[in-house]
Amino acid sequence: MRIFLTGGSGYLGGALIERFLASGAKVSALARSEAARERVAARGAEPLAGSLADAGTLRAAAAEADAVVHAAVDFTDPAMRAVEEPALAALLAGLAPGRPFVYTSTGLVYPDAEARAVKASVGEDTPVTPERSPQPYKVLGERQVLAAEGPAVTVVRAALVYGRGGSALLRGMIAGARERGTVPYVGDGGNLWSSVHVDDLANLYVAALARAESGLVVNAASREASSMREIAAAVADLTGARALSLTPEQAARALGPLAGVLTRETVLDPSRAERTLGWRAVRPPLLAELRAGSYA
Template identity: 60%
Template sequence: MRIFITGASGYVGGVVAEHLVGAGHEVVALARSDAARERVEGLGAKAVPGSLRDLDVLRGAAAAAEAVVHTAVDYVDPDMGDIERDTLGALLGGLHDGGAFVYTSTGLVYPDRRGATVDEDHPVAPETSPQPYKVLGERQVLAAGHVAGTVIRAALVYGRGGSGLLQGLIGAGRRNGMVPYVGDGANEWSSVHVDDLAELYVAALERREPAGDGVVVNAASAERTPIRRIAETVAGLTGARAVSLTTEQAVAAMGPAAGALTRSSPMDASRARRLFGWAPRRPGLIEELTTGSYARS
């Protein structure tokens, strides 16, 4: 299958592209810089110069593909919502009838369930999500009736020494000798190893639903981990102390991102297992932090 992917020079997208190439697919990847081009070509993909703002490039690349995988995102860009809307419009507009489209979303679209497990049928809305444009992006993909749309809501992604949250905590431990969590840190998070996540993308493309029958799946292992345990494990890794902050202290130190650290919406991923035969098999988050890629980095 000829697959066009955005974000292949990034953390999740790079591993997804690697797995797609390994599965025998022809992968064409958007590359916005020379460094990105070298990265994607090193994975075995063909680079197409351009960015998410180059709508004609996106439309043309999608038109030449049998499937599109959208993983590119910049959570700190205040214009990302508008960029995402226009990017999806170009990609979906270019992709031919019956093509497959896999959209990368996040478990943060769910409202805070205070520890109650959530599945894909739970309502999501921009007003209750820390990533409102991801909710809107999901809707845009699922409303495109001419393609087979799959939305993957990923839990906390880890593995291969990556993850913005984990790298941030590790950096804090090394710089400041302190790894923060909020309150008692008992709120539990779901997580997924980046290689297990990439295998779900491959399965979603190879076993895709018919065009017009959009599907949403959670991507998470069975493990649920309290934020405090993550902080304590990172503290042990970096020789730092895990420190509890009040909500006010966390907001002062981290801004709006602090609110996400108090959430707890563990994810039920049984639909992905049922539809796509997906079975996470990599080491769990704490094991990976303790003896895996983070311990070696």
């Protein structure tokens, strides 16, 4: 299988390239800068110079591929939808009918109130809207790819990704703890988050490509959820810092928009991925990984 990958120079991209190559696939990956091209090549994939703004490059690469995986993401860019929409259109137009296309989404598309109201994990049939998500462009991206005719589209809604010492949120918490000596959480910190090890997540992509079922939406999460208080305590143990509770008002002043994300309850039900794709998360859970795994 020839796989074209966006985001190959990033955190998840590294695990995907490794797993795709191990499965016997050939991988080409979009790389915007010389440094990104060097990372992609070092990982064993063929770098393709270009960016998500290069529609012609994307369409041609997809046309030559047996499958496309879109894993490029910048959750901090407010203009990401303007970049992603034409990029997705080009990729979908280039990929031949029936060939698999995997779109990387996030568990943050789910409305926060759903998880809190039922105090249970949230399934893929829960309605999602841009207005109720802190990552609205991912909701719109999901709608765009699922509406496309031709390719066999799978949407992966990933929980908090961890492992291999990565994850922007966790690395940010660790860096902040070492700088300030404290690890903040909001209120009692009892709100729960699902998580998924990056290597387990990469295995899910391989399973999705093999099945190539059109219109499939799956949650990617382990069966163990952690509270933000527990995550803060694990980061504190790792760094020698102190976990610190902030009021919502204090958190808003200290953390800005991140405060709203950290107070969400994001517990995902992975049953569909387990049942449909034969996948299950098997790596050490988040708290153990923080205290004694790759972050240590």
